[in-house]
Amino acid sequence: MVLIHINFDLPIPIYEQIASEIRRLIFEGQLKAGDSLASVRQVANDLGVNLNTVAQAYRLLEKQGLVQLRRGSGATVTGNRIHAAYEGLLKEQLRRTLIDLYMLGYTDQEVQKMIDHQHALLLEAREKLAEREGEN
Amino acid sequence: MVLIHINFDLPIPIYEQIASEIRRLIFEGQLKAGDSLASVRQVANDLGVNLNTVAQAYRLLEKQGLVQLRRGSGATVTGNRIHAAYEGLLKEQLRRTLIDLYMLGYTDQEVQKMIDHQHALLLEAREKLAEREGEN
Amino acid sequence: MVLIHINFDLPIPIYEQIASEIRRLIFEGQLKAGDSLASVRQVANDLGVNLNTVAQAYRLLEKQGLVQLRRGSGATVTGNRIHAAYEGLLKEQLRRTLIDLYMLGYTDQEVQKMIDHQHALLLEAREKLAEREGEN
Amino acid sequence: MVLIHINFDLPIPIYEQIASEIRRLIFEGQLKAGDSLASVRQVANDLGVNLNTVAQAYRLLEKQGLVQLRRGSGATVTGNRIHAAYEGLLKEQLRRTLIDLYMLGYTDQEVQKMIDHQHALLLEAREKLAEREGEN
DNA sequence: GTGGTCTAGACCACG
DNA sequence: GTGGTCTAGACCACC
Numbered sequence: 001m002v003l004i005h006i007n008f009d010l011p012i013p014i015y016e017q018i019a020s021e022i023r024r025l026i027f028e029g030q031l032k033a034g035d036s037l038a039s040v041r042q043v044a045n046d047l048g049v050n051l052n053t054v055a056q057a058y059r060l061l062e063k064q065g066l067v068q069l070r071r072g073s074g075a076t077v078t079g080n081r082i083h084a085a086y087e088g089l090l091k092e093q094l095r096r097t098l099i100d101l102y103m104l105g106y107t108d109q110e111v112q113k114m115i116d117h118q119h120a121l122l123l124e125a126r127e128k129l130a131e132r133e134g135e136n
Numbered sequence: 137m138v139l140i141h142i143n144f145d146l147p148i149p150i151y152e153q154i155a156s157e158i159r160r161l162i163f164e165g166q167l168k169a170g171d172s173l174a175s176v177r178q179v180a181n182d183l184g185v186n187l188n189t190v191a192q193a194y195r196l197l198e199k200q201g202l203v204q205l206r207r208g209s210g211a212t213v214t215g216n217r218i219h220a221a222y223e224g225l226l227k228e229q230l231r232r233t234l235i236d237l238y239m240l241g242y243t244d245q246e247v248q249k250m251i252d253h254q255h256a257l258l259l260e261a262r263e264k265l266a267e268r269e270g271e272n
Numbered sequence: 273m274v275l276i277h278i279n280f281d282l283p284i285p286i287y288e289q290i291a292s293e294i295r296r297l298i299f300e301g302q303l304k305a306g307d308s309l310a311s312v313r314q315v316a317n318d319l320g321v322n323l324n325t326v327a328q329a330y331r332l333l334e335k336q337g338l339v340q341l342r343r344g345s346g347a348t349v350t351g352n353r354i355h356a357a358y359e360g361l362l363k364e365q366l367r368r369t370l371i372d373l374y375m376l377g378y379t380d381q382e383v384q385k386m387i388d389h390q391h392a393l394l395l396e397a398r399e400k401l402a403e404r405e406g407e408n
Numbered sequence: 409m410v411l412i413h414i415n416f417d418l419p420i421p422i423y424e425q426i427a428s429e430i431r432r433l434i435f436e437g438q439l440k441a442g443d444s445l446a447s448v449r450q451v452a453n454d455l456g457v458n459l460n461t462v463a464q465a466y467r468l469l470e471k472q473g474l475v476q477l478r479r480g481s482g483a484t485v486t487g488n489r490i491h492a493a494y495e496g497l498l499k500e501q502l503r504r505t506l507i508d509l510y511m512l513g514y515t516d517q518e519v520q521k522m523i524d525h526q527h528a529l530l531l532e533a534r535e536k537l538a539e540r541e542g543e544n
Numbered sequence: 545g546t547g548g549t550c551t552a553g554a555c556c557a558c559g
Numbered sequence: 560g561t562g563g564t565c566t567a568g569a570c571c572a573c574c
Contacts, residue, residue: 039545070547073547090236101230115248185559342559344557358508366509370527375431
């Protein structure tokens with residue numbers, strides 16, 4: 001069982017937050033190609049949101065090419081690569097975020113550090129997982 | 137007269153794009169503390185968007201602590217620092233964007249390069265501006 | 273104002289029927305690139321279905337690359353070509369439908385006639401439209 | 409033993425795919441009036457699907473007038489004609505599929521060719537079968 | 545049990 | 560005014 005967190009106060013739609021968390025789990029390796037996602041109902045219940053909201057998150061992930069949905073048999077991870085169509089969008093988003101960080105007073109070095117930190121966290125999550133699997 | 141660009145095809149609100157562009161201009165130094173922003177009407181007309189949309193962008197900038205609005209006398213730049221309240225939000229956003237970029241297939245090095253490139257562009261814009269002002 | 277028809281008794285989702293009808297209107301030329309679709313609310317009201325159902329149809333059309341949705345300013349036709357990704361699916365569907373028609377007792381000639389008939393209807397709809405526009 | 413193929417990735421219900429394949433076998437002559445269908449259990453096992461799914465396919469075929477189900481003694485082919493009740497539905501489906509194929513960029517000639525090709529494949533399957541039976 | 549469709553209706557974001 | 564998000568809950572299709 002894997003944990004995902006959402007924040008109702010963010011100006012980001014709940015369904016996008018759910019999808020983003022699942023993308024993270026896939027990227028970290030906690031969910032792999034072939035794995036089943038928790039059912040829409042279970043996630044909705046765990047997070048205290050409506051069933052349709054989770055369903056919308058799953059549909060978004062399907063559109064991005066990360067999972068496959070099948071009526072009656074749940075959702076399955078199909079890969080860990082986002083469709084290239086999203087590339088332009090993501091770069092644009094990165095550009096805006098960087099400018100705003102600089103405006104918060106961060107220097108280029110500090111931003112680089114933040115990114116290294118994030119990268120390290122992701123790698124760490126991956127390694128921990130690999131160790132745990134090695135033990136089994 | 138300074139130029140700002142918006143893209144109707146992005147899934148980012150127009151008002152946020154406008155605000156983002158103005159933040160960039162402030163960051164680059166094209167707009168400085170004390171400068172007046174173009175009137176809501178003029179910007180709306182230039183960009184072919186609704187007057188309310190521009191007004192909303194200006195209100196957002198005020199909330200972020202970058203401009204001051206005075207009824208009847210337009211908007212004035214008050215500083216180049218975003219309120220610290222936005223820090224958590226921006227870091228969260230950076231984290232999500234990075235994961236998605238990695239999932240697009242980018243390596244850590246490539247992402248670092250992209251960031252260096254963006255940073256260089258911003259510095260370049262600042263320097264060009266300084267030169268031009270030096271000439272006057 | 274253009275008319276679209278749906279049938280609640282068909283085993284085809286309402287939203288797919290709505291999308292299919294709009295695809296037909298685009299193909300016939302009654303809706304062209306740049307044209308606005310009727311609002312979600314208006315269509316929902318006209319057809320007596322829920323607002324969300326129409327919204328789902330519009331989202332499907334967006335996914336197929338035929339329209340673009342923009343919050344606050346409605347839905348716009350962007351082209352008349354379906355994404356190539358749907359090709360395999362459509363051919364499979366054609367194959368199945370043909371076999372079933374043969375099993376209904378139709379001969380190859382009769383099926384060809386049916387297709388000619390459909391094709392003629394579509395061309396006719398296009399020509400009528402062209403004439404009407406020629407008059408203006 | 410006859411082969412049927414299903415594709416889990418299509419957005420067409422498994423039970424409909426199974427029924428469709430059996431209709432094809434009947435149409436091609438590989439299954440004739442009086443022949444027994446493989447047992448629900450055997451098919452379910454062969455295809456790796458749930459027993460209920462195959463049972464549902466058989467029920468659909470019964471409804472279409474192609475097989476007869478007898479509790480305890482399996483399913484028997486009763487004819488090769490689909491009930492006329494399905495005619496309207498099939499024509500409707502053909503119409504929608506054709507429009508979408510045209511929107512993919514196919515010309516009328518190309519669609520006619522695709523249909524000829526399908527027809528030829530079906531005839532070929534029938535002839536091969538007749539030859540094999542002639543040898544026995 | 546699973547996901548999919550649809551409804552009725554609230555509220556938000558946007559132009 | 561527009562489309563977008565979310566809820567609560569019903570019912571269907573599928574495995």
